[in-house]
Amino acid sequence: MKNFLTTGVALLALSGPAWAQGPVSGTLTDAQTGTPLPGATILIDGAASAATDAAGIFTIPAVAAGAHELRITFVGYEPLVRQLQGQAAAQRLAATLQPGGILTGEALVTASRANERTATAYTNLSKEDLAKRNFGQDLPYLLDQTPSVVVTSDAGAGVGYTDIRIRGTSTTGINMTINGVPLNDAESRGAFLVNLPDLASSVSSLQVQRGVGTSQNGGAAFGASVNISTLDNRREAYGETQNSVGSFGTVKNTVQFGTGLVSGHFTLDGRLSRIKSDGYMNRASSDLKSYYFAAGYQQANTLVKFITFSGREKTYQAWNGVPEPAITGDQTLLQNYIDNGELSEADAERVRREGRRYSYYTYDNQTDNYQQNHYQLHLSQGLGQDWNLGGALHLTRGLGYYESYRDSREFVDYGLQDVIIGGDTLTRTNLVDRKWLDNYFYGGTFALNYQPKANDRLQATLGGAWNRYDGDHYGEVIWAQYASNSTLGQRYYFNNAVKTDYNGYARVTWQALSRLGVYADLQLRRIRYTIDGVEDDQNDVRTRASYTFFNPKAGATFTLAEGRQLYASIGVGRREPVRADFTDRLANDPTPQAERLVDVEGGYRLSLPEASVLGTRAVARLEANFFYMNYRNQLVSIGQLNDVGTPLRTNVARSYRRGAELTGFLSANDKISLSSTLTLSQNRILGFRDVTFDKDFNPVLGEARTSTISYSPGAVSAHTLEGQPLNGLRLALLYKTVSRQYLDNSENLNRSIKPYQVLDFRVRYAIRPQFVKEIELGLLVSNVLNREYVANGYTYSYPGASGGLDTFNWYYPQATRNFLVSVGVKL
Known part of the structure; x- marks a missing residue:
């Protein structure tokens, strides 16, 4: 509790200094002729904010206090990008544009992005924001300091x-897109x-929307959406390399290059990356490789860009976690684990x-092997003064398998005959199998934008997508101690899944009065999903499901005074169940139902004039966002996993999430800054009935009560204190707190993740010698206080010998103090 009180005090401290927000205006002309350029688009941090008049x-x-990216684009001219304080x-x-410029694809990006007119909660991250956090860890870790995030x-x-x-919503409820193309797996939604x-090294901008947000291609956002853009173009040629090395044998090497604008029309950009790590856990290594290439052509008001990127991963399977007594040291429970598991x-x-770094597997090739290739062809076309398209x-090709050693498996489970040796009949064998995924995901997206140049009070977008997934799931036996009647690569199960998803949406923002703006967003989405064949347990998983969803959204903003804005919105999201909800449900479980969410958001943005505090120039901003997310038939985790680590879920009739997100920023003379975010929430299931067992192992339903949704902490905070004592030297402390999380929906302390707090330290020092543009040295020390904590887990409960339930928990311990050192060179 002390830590969370400290968090609150830190946020309240931001209200003491004065605040700053002021207008920005200007003129835009042709650099060669000096003539005005009407109808150019002015973007702040990637969001369209104004347009030039006649x-x-x-x-x-x-423009809120702090550093922003100002981007000005106009058909037939090079974009202008500069930092704005x-x-x-x-x-x-006073700005000028050079003729013959590059269209940068804003028509593809802004169509799905939120801004101040859409009255939703969102966070923008620029390429520079991501770069200073990127030491080679996965993208979720680069988003750890954004509101309401747990990684x-x-x-x-x-x-x-x-x-x-x-x-509290996992990636199954977070819509992710890259350049407007769905990234989530079509079946699992992960x-x-x-x-x-x-991937972060190729991202030009990223926006996290919380709640339902704006209409997206792909599945509905049931907690948030993450919109990633890689469409930026760089006018000048460049070459860069980033290299990191650190704890647990972690090594990252990245090389990037770009030609800049060639002959006024062509661009070529590329990246090669390699990341290797032994992992903190024993036998939890990763061997990761990726590339990114983009080729673009610009002519007058047309941009065509082909992008391909790919990743290949080989990871030792660590998804089983660690049994609780191996972490706590409880020898009695540890012996129960040994006995029950027949170790x-x-x-x-x-x-x-x-102990806490224990991994169950010892087979040398107990690995997950997968490659995913992405191909995207983009068109951005100006259509007169007011329209752009x-x-x-796109095509995504995925192929891979995970390999496992299996002890004492029955022949019949693999479609094999028993083996007779002499007078003995063998019904089991040790073997190695591979479970394969072989899939294609392809389709098209579009966005038609109306942005009148003479009057920007009205803006509209008409967009949508058609996508299809076609995936095979099958298993092969590649070795068996007793081969029986198997053949080489014996296939023991196969099923095929096809999913077609198409949607259309229309969005309008209108500045109805000088202080009042309104917006409406309507989406119609249609899904058809089929599965044919058997799963690895030989159960027929034939599935036929189709859904039609209508997802309306509306909102309003009201400017109370300069620097003071109120906003409110309401949105509806409907979403289909995922593959595991159909294929892994128990025999007596009902067919999974589609979910519905009504999301109400409201907030207050405050900026006050800049002031001098003790001789320093202080700037600050604050936002308070309140949300109420009312669910019907929400699919919530029951705390258990299937054999590939996917959480098992069940529908609950009524549930909700409600809370407040507070964010603040304070900077003094651009030399020291503090950013803080605090989320306080209640996450509840109404009418939850716990299950116990009597002495005859018959299930007994408990009384209906209100309970906390699994994996949903009531308090999450993140704070970054950053200083620049010398030019080019930046020091940062990053502090994260997460309150208790429950592994299932029983709200039982014995099935929970304890609260934890983590402190990281980051240093970056950039110098600019004559022979290269920049050399940057970096250091990241994670978990400075050397805390032993876990951030995830799962639980299994089963009828005990004397009635009731016996429970066993597994957890995922996070690394104690560790470090990464980086060296970056820009040519």
Whole structure:
């Protein structure tokens, strides 16, 4: 409790100094002729904020304090990008554009992004924001300091399989897109970023929307959406390399290059990356490779860009976690684990010796092997003064397997005959199998944008997508101690899944009055999903499901005074169950139902004039966002996993999440800054009935009560204190707190993750010698206080010998103190 009180005090401290927000205006002209350029788009941090009028003049009423990226684009001209510092006093700019410029694909990006007019909660991260956090860890770890975020790593150190939850919702409820193309797996709805290692090095901008947000291609956002863009173009040629090395044998090597604009029309960009790590956990290694290439052509008001990126991963399976007594040292419970698991004497000695870094598997190739290739063809086309069109065709090819050693498996489970040796009949054998995924995901997206140049009070987008997934799931036996009647690569199960998903949406924002703006967003989505064949347990998993969802959203913003804005929105999201909800449910479980969410958001943004505090120039900003997410038939985790680590879920009739997200920023003379975020929430299931067992092992339902949703902490905070004592030297302390999380929905303390706090330290020092543009040295020390904590887990409960339930928990321990050192060179 002390830590969370400290968090609250830190946020309240931000209200003491004065605040700053002022208008920015300017004129835009042709660099060669000096003539005004009407109808140019003015973007702040990637969001369209204004347009130039007939005289080439633009006005942005208020720009929040702090550093921002100002981007000006106009058809047929090179874009202008510069850093802009928000301040209290009015700012006046005189900008010029060079003819023959590059269209940068804003039609494809802004169509799905939120801004101040859409009255939703969101966070923008620029390429520079991500770069200073990127030492080689997976993308979720680069988002750890954003509001309501909890991250975890199977291997313990942020490399390999990682996960992110936002407002208690896992990646199955977080819509992720890259350049408007869905990234989430069409069946599981998960976003497996391990398949795209070092993606962050190719990201030009990223936006996290919390709640339902704006309409997206792909599945509905049931907690958040993450919109990633890699469409930026760089006018000048460049070459860069980033290299990191650190604890647990972690090594990262990245090389990037770009030609800049060639012959006024062509660009070529590329990246090669390699990341290797042994992992904090024993036998939890990762070997990750990826590439990114983009080729673009620009002509007048047309941009065509082909992008391909790929990732190949080989990870030792760490998804089983660690049994609780191996972490706590409870010898009685540890002996129960050894006895119930029938561990050999050698394995029993190993679990006692390895403790919290224990890994169950010892087979040398107990690995997950997968490659995912992405291909995207983008078109951005200006259509006169007021219209532009963005479109994309895409193909994702995924192929891979995980290999496992299996003890004493029955022949019949693999479609094999018993083996007779002499007078003995053998019904079991040791074997090695591979479970394969072989899939294609392809389709097209479009966004038609109306942005009138003479009057930006009205903006509209008409967009949508058609996508199809076609995937095979099958298993092969590649070795058996007793081969029986098997053939080479004996296939023992096969099923095929096809999913077609198409949607259309229309969005309008209208500045109805000088202080009042409104928006509406309507989406219609249609899904058809079929599965044919058998799963690995030989059960027929034939599935036929189809859904039609209508997802309306609306909101309003009201400017109370300069620097003070109220906003509110309401949105509906509907979402289909995922594959595991159909294939892994128990025999008596009902068919999974589609979920519905009504999300109400409201907030207050406050900026006050800049002031001098003790001789320093202080700037600050604050936002308070309140949310109420009301669910019907929400699919919540029951705390158990299937055989590939996917959480098992069940529908609950009524549930909700409600809370407040507070964010603040304070900076003094651009030399020291503090950013803080605190989320306080209640996450509840109504009418929850716990299950126990009587002495005859018959299930007994408990009384209906209100209970906490699994994996949903009531308090999450993140704080970054950063200083620049010398030019080029930046020091940062990053502090994270997460309150208790329950492994299932019983709200039982014995099935929970204890609260934890983590402190990290970061140093970056950049110098600019004459022979290269920049050399940057970096150091990241994670978990400075050397805390032993866990960030994820699962539980199994089963009828006990004397009635009731016996419970066993597994956890994913996170690394103790560790470090990464980096060296970056820009040519």
